Amino acid sequence: MKKRSILMPILLAALLWSAALPGGRPLCLPTLFAPAEAAAVGCVSGFVYEAVRSNRIEGATATLYYEDKAGKPVVWDAGASGQQNPQTTDRAGAFRWDVPAGKWRVEIAKEHYEKAYSDWTDAASGRQNIAVPLVSVAAPEVADVIKKRDSYTQEDYITVIFSQYMDRDTINEDTIVFTKSGVPADCEISAADGEVSGASDYVYYARSFDLFPEKGVTELTVKNVRNYAGTKIEKTYRIFTETIRPAVAFTLGDVDGDGAVAPADARLALRASVGLFPDGDASVFRNGARAFLAADCDGSGTIESGDARTILRASVGLALRAGNSPLADYVNLTDKHDDRTHRIDKITLHHMDGVMTAQDCCDYFCETKRQVSANYCIGYDGSIALNVEEQYRAWTSSSEANDMRAITIEMSNDGWDDDRHVSDASLAALIDLCADICLRNGIDKLVYTGDAYGSLTVHKMFIDTDCPGPYLIRKCGYIAAEVNKRLAAQPTQ
Ligand SMILES: [Zn+2]
Missing domain, CATH: 2.60.40.1120 (Carboxypeptidase-like, regulatory domain)
Structure with missing residues (x-):
């Protein structure tokens, strides 16, 4: 089995409600309410x-x-x-x-x-x-089978989605069988959304599997696959490949019949196709990446996106863009940036090595002749400023390769101690901002590995520097975990 990236397309153009981030999770600290009995400890x-x-x-x-x-x-x-x-x-x-x-x-x-x-x-x-x-008492089922096209290779493949997380070890050539006029055919299988079991680091489960059969297959059989609890699917699914529907079926063009192709048509098309599309902002899955569909999309004749991998094809004007964080309360943009050559899939942390508000830091980047900038600055008071729009690569981490794919964030310290401490307000703002960045840019999970392979990176990984200081480095695992809790709380389809 050839393993592909778990960031392979998950769902083509499934829509989300753009739900507001849930409020901060309650801190688990003793609270002194006035109980009739003993106080909480x-x-x-x-x-x-x-x-x-x-x-x-x-x-x-x-x-x-x-x-x-x-x-x-x-x-x-x-x-x-x-x-x-x-x-x-x-x-x-x-x-x-x-x-x-x-x-x-x-x-x-x-x-x-x-x-x-x-x-x-x-x-x-x-x-x-x-x-x-x-543990579910119901047996798992095949929930959906859809046909997709790999936008790099232009080859068709098939995604099977189960109603529950399945044991990846039970997905193999014995349980997923393609035939070509009755003769078994070769197929590569990869788990599209694999994740380690909640109970063991050595067991993986996934709900969606991408199948890459050889050309000309005519039938797919799915049988005997087991879920995370060892429960088998009850029936054998036999599917003629020609009946598998494509993942996206948009009605395009002049949907509302007013004689013009306009953004309103795109909205109607999306709403009609997926049945879920609020009048305000919404999110769209784009090759597994959750893009941001701006409410004020100013139609220009084609769909726009941040990269060339767009799977939505429409002749209507629809601006797909990730935008910037609404959490930034101050904006002062510098032109010290480059066009990105990579989609955003990382966040990189820095410290200011000083005590500043977000505005101070952002203004400094705009005024200084030094060749430095950052996408966002976070002040000691938790304030957030936008210095370089997300669509651009900022000059922050001494690594072009990293910054081309990263949102960079400068954090204020709250003193001058050796630990380079940052305030709880800054840390809380950082977690909020990271969750927002991940949601809008389709980063499913923030992973801190301690080296540059993770999606949460720090300046120190690229050059000999102490940035972002011992305190923030120790906090990286916690930051990733808190962000992931918020991402997990979002609807996934
Ligand atoms: Zn730095």
Whole structure:
């Protein structure tokens, strides 16, 4: 099996609601409310997922139990502290209670899933992040089969999408079989959205698989594939390849019949095709990348995109662009930038080695004769400034190769200590900004590997410098994890 990038096209032109970022996740710190009983000393918090940790389960019922003196679990009465028990998990699959000292356990229930329990936990540590896996009682099914075209090779391939995460090891030439007039044909298979199991780093699950059969195949059979829990699909799927529909079927041209091809036609076409398109901003999958569809698209006759890999083809005016972050509260643009030669798939951190507001730093880059700039600056007060539009490569990291594909961010320090500390306000702003950048640019996950291969990189990886300082480097894993929680809380189709 030849493994392709997991960034292979996921869904062609599926639309998302452009949902607002969920508010900051509550910090798990002791809260002094005024309870009838003991004050909270810690909290019990965590999330519910199925198969892989990014696949959060919303709408599950989470019930908190404490252990009584006889060692029996008793449902906790949270009302005295103004909290609710049970709770319903949110889009991030999250639950959380502030609790007094004791031993606690969470029960998770949801229709069509086996009931699940967390281990007993002592909440006094104040920082819990309990991950509770749910297992579906329903057998997995083939949810969709679509035909796609690789925009580099111009070759057709087929994507099979299952209703659940499947065990990648069970997807092979025995379970996915193409035939050509009855004779078995060769096929390469790759998991399009593979992710490590929530329970083990050595097991991978995926929901979508890209199949690259030899030319001229006539039939596809899918059988005996197992999901993450070992449950087999119940039936054998036999599909004539000529009946597989293409992934995108847009109605193009003068959709509203007003005699002109205009942006409104594009909106109608998208809405009619996918059934999901708000009048305001929306996101569009473009070769697996989530592009931003501007509400004010100023039609120019062709679809525009940041790169040549656009799979949407339309004769109507529709500006597809990633735009800049709405989180920037100050804009002062410098022309110290280049055109990008690569799509944005990284974020690179720097520190200012000084204490500045975002505006100070941004203005400095505009005024100085030094050949330096950054896409964004974040002040010690959490302010965010735009210095170089995302569509351009900023001059920040001493690495053209990195900055061509990265959004670069300068962080203010909040003092002059050796650790090059940054304030909590700056860190919170950074996490918000990174999540927003990832969402608009189709970065599915921010990965910190400690070297330049990850999608979260730092200046130090490219040149002999201390930038961004010991503190931020230590925080990189946390930053990536917090950003990924927010990405996981977004709808995926
Ligand atoms: Zn730097």
